[in-house]
Every structure is written in C-alpha cells, then in structure tokens.
Amino acid sequence: MSKDSLLSLLEAEAGEYVSGEEISRKLNVSRTAVWKQVRKLESNGYTIEAVPRLGYRLTGKPSRLSVHELLPKINTRNFGRNLRLLDVVASTQDELRRLAEEGASEGTLVIAEQQTSGRGRMGRSWVSPAGKGVWMSLLLRPPVPLPLTPQLTLLAAVALSRAISRVVPVTIGIKWPNDLLVNGKKISGILLESAAEDERLRYVVVGMGISVNLDAEDYPEELLPKAVSLKMASGEAVNRSDLIAIILEEFERLYGLYLEQGFAPIRSLWEAHAVTLNNQTTLNTPQGPVHGVPRGLDDMGGLKVELADGSYRTVYSGEVGS
C-alpha cells in the first residue's frame, strides 16, 4: 500500500469519515498497516482525525510554499528575487553551489520543501522533513577578502535571529559561532560554504535551516532534549512565507550595513545576542580544546577567550563543547 492510495481514498471522501475496515479491505492491507500509514501522513503535515467506530477523516493538508504567495511578500532589492523553489532536493547547498559555479547572481535563493541529505556543521546530517521548516540557501558574492569570512558567519546569525524575533515572540540567543537557541535548545543551524581564489572570495553559499512547524514526533528521540521548533516554543504554527520574506529583508539590510560600515555594527549586535560570552567554556577547535572565558569578538570576527592565566587567545574555528 502506498501512502498515495490511502491519501486518495481519504481525499475522495472529501472530509467524511472512512472506516478503518473499509480502508483495510479496499487497499488489501491489515488494520495495523492502515494506522501506520495514517501516522506517516500526519508526519508529512496532513491532519487526520481518528474516531472509534467512525474511522478516519482528513481535516487538513500540509501548507505548501508557493512562489505566488512568496514573491509578493519579498520586499528586497536583490535577495531572494532570483528564486528557485523545489519540492525535494538532496541539499539546497549543493544545488545552489552548482548554480553559483554556473554564474548565478548575488541574492539567488534555493528553497526546498524537503531535503533528503540536509547537512549541518562538521558533516552532520540535519533533520529537514517536508513542509515543516525553512530549508534554504542564499548566494553571496561579497567584495571582501577571504580572511574576513568569519564575519559573514556571524552576520548570518544576527540577521536570522533578528528576523525570527520579528515574526515569532521568542527570545533568541546565539551560541558561538552561529547556532540559534530558544531556552537553550537549538532552533536553527547556519552553514556557510565558501569558494575562493587566493584571497578573493568567489562566492559564499549561506545555508539556513529553521525548525518552524515541526512537532515533537518529527525529531529523533535523542534530539528532543536539545532541539525545538518555533511552533513548539511559541505554541503556534508560523507562516513560513512571512518568515522567509522577513529573513531576506533583515539579511539584505545587515549585509548592506556591513559592506558600508564594516564589521563594527555587526559585532555589537552579535555580542548583544550571544549566550556564549562571560561563562567558563570549553571550545573544541581543530587545534585541540581551549578552556577559558569568551569575552567578545575581535576585529576579524575571531572569539577572544580569556585563559586561566589572564592571557587572551583568539579562536577562529570550532564549537562550544557540551
């Protein structure tokens, strides 16, 4: 039994109940198989009412992103105006990287309803089920030298956290360098992939994954203590098109500010949102663990860490240990 056949059956009844027995008979599968398939549809964003004796009734379909809904909301000069909205893709990063190599312009955006191989930092996989999140990648071609790329990583975190706070009443903390947390749980991940020729950045692909309308069931159990969605945190479903439009607006505005005035204003905003500062912390870096108290950012975008002996060390790459 494919989920489509169950779905067609429910849709054919146009909101009326269909008994489990009837479904079981028509599709020639067990009652347990029917129930499992109902759960699967629910996890894909359908809402199905199950009433003993009456059976199953389709009450809601997943909200899908559409270019027609999204484009009129986008209020930017460039960002997101060249838009590719995909149903399923392995990874929006790989897709946009391909477009970048073909010469796509700054601001090009790839959005997918679902990623089958979504990637997070350090090659980890990223949970990105259909219709419930914002999984997207934005192309930048910044006229800044390669060593300043960490500043863009931090800029992305600030843009995203400001945008989310405008749409959903939650308080967002930034965990160095660019994880966004609500009540200590991760709500969004950002991944910048850059390509350079000598010190000249050819392009940067900014991957953003935001857990918007995921429910607890959508997460692997081991992630629940440290991950949360905007819907779970705020108690309400969020319109994804609104969120995407506001992210593009904030991102373009901050990026413009950065190109005009440099890193200083971005640094202040990042420090104001950071939850990593002024606490004893272990940072796992490619050169080994660094123990100390992060005090702020330096001019390049590195994290200044005060060590036990009072001296400072700047860390450019790594993660806050657990």
Place this chain on the structure above:
Amino acid sequence: MSKDSLLSLLEAEAGEYVSGEEISRKLNVSRTAVWKQVRKLESNGYTIEAVPRLGYRLTGKPSRLSVHELLPKINTRNFGRNLRLLDVVASTQDELRRLAEEGASEGTLVIAEQQTSGRGRMGRSWVSPAGKGVWMSLLLRPPVPLPLTPQLTLLAAVALSRAISRVVPVTIGIKWPNDLLVNGKKISGILLESAAEDERLRYVVVGMGISVNLDAEDYPEELLPKAVSLKMASGEAVNRSDLIAIILEEFERLYGLYLEQGFAPIRSLWEAHAVTLNNQTTLNTPQGPVHGVPRGLDDMGGLKVELADGSYRTVYSGEVGS
C-alpha cells in the same frame, strides 16, 4: 597536410636529410606550407635542422614527462605520491578540484603536459604549451582555520622559489603575494583555490605554473617584456622531472614546518625573498587602490603598508599595480 604526416616523413628517415622538394611532392603541399609546418613542430618541442640544398633533418624530440622517470625521483612522504599525469587537460585545477570533492587525499598531484584553458589569478588565462612547462596542481587539506589561508599562499611562493633556485642558477624575487620573478620578469604563477565550510577549510588546490623550457616564440609578443622562462633566463634547458621532484620536497618540508611551528618561519623566508617591500607602491585591492610603502607581513599573512601619514594599513587581497 597534418603535422603528423610531415613528422612521420622525417622520422622515417631516421635523422637523415629530406629535401623540401621531396616533402612538398610527397605531401602535395607548397614549400611555404612545409616550412610553416616545420616551425610548428619546433614550437612543440621538436628540433629540426634546416640546411640549404640538403633539406630538413629531425635532430630532437620533445622530452615527455613519464611516471617511470618521475616517481623514482620523488623523495617525499606524501606529496606527489598519488600522481595523475595527463597529456592534455583543460585545467589541472579543475581536474584536481573534482578529485578533491571525491575525497582524494592530501598530496595528490595532477600534472599536465599541456593545458587548453590554464587559469591565472583574477580569471586571466595562462600560457601553457605542450611539453615546455610544469603545469600542476597539488592538494592540501590543512588543519588550519579559513582566515589563515593567506599564509598558505605565501608558503607556496617560498617553496617554489627555493625549489627553483636549487635546480637552476637564477635569483628569484617574490612579488606580493606570490608571483615569482627573475630580473623583474614573471617566471611562475601560483593560484590557490580553497573550499571551506564555515571556518573549516575543506581543501586547498595549489595551482603552479612554471615557464621552464619555453622559447621567446612561445609567448604572445605583448607578454615578452614581462615574462621569461627558466631556459631563457639561464641559457639552458631544464629537466622538468628533477624540478617537479624538488618542488614537492621543498613544499612538503615547509608545509610540515608550518604545521609544527606556525607562520613565523615562513614569514621570515617570504620577507627575505620579497621584492615588494620598502618601495613606494600602489596596491590594487577589491576596496580600491592603496598607496604606500609595504613594510612586511603581519601574523595572519596580511601585507602591512605604511601610508603617507605614517599610519599602517593591512592588505589581504589584491595585486601590486604596474
């Protein structure tokens, strides 16, 4: 008439003279066409003696790189041991980048006898005729954060200039960041292409183009005032296998030193070879021209430039203006 048929004719005579008239008749082309084709063969590395009344005689064939000749000379732990030697390729950079994405290990080397779309800095093309140069790309996977990539650019210049000086009696100057000059003319270009995920370098592809045995005729006329080959500069042809083996040895040694002791020793070596320091200079940067006197490198690998008012500015990306 194809050059192969003239070549077969000369080869068939095994070093004896063949008259122009005979060639002209056998290949059914004009004497002028014969002469043109002889010049073409010469530019591909053949040496042909032309004696009035006697005709043409093949006296030398282009030396070709071979894995059998090269591998026994390579005296490294890693660099160049995974070797791909190609006859013709669009660009060794693109070829190695593809291998890098497929997971090739550090030290993997791609060499080509000829590049049809060799690339230099800033998207310029690079003259790389068959059999006369060292056109190669080396894969690094350095455990250093992205902002330190400029240090690798400088390291490559030092490694290459030291290696060349070991093989050929010329004095090499480094023009910031990584052009190698002999008597003010460019003998080699280096191009680093890097790919990063956030601040983590995934890989760096180091492209090296060295004009080894090119003759003046091999250059477009407009390049002659500013480009030279090792053969033209030293008066002698250079064994390319020897040169490649020594480059790999120097590069691996300096790279090991860098990973162990950091940038300080590389910085000293670069400054000792540099021709860009302590002269009034204009640097063309993505942020516009910078006028001043370069005084040395900073800890990150940026060029410290003293401005007219005595203040300093650090430049990470750009070129020395002409």
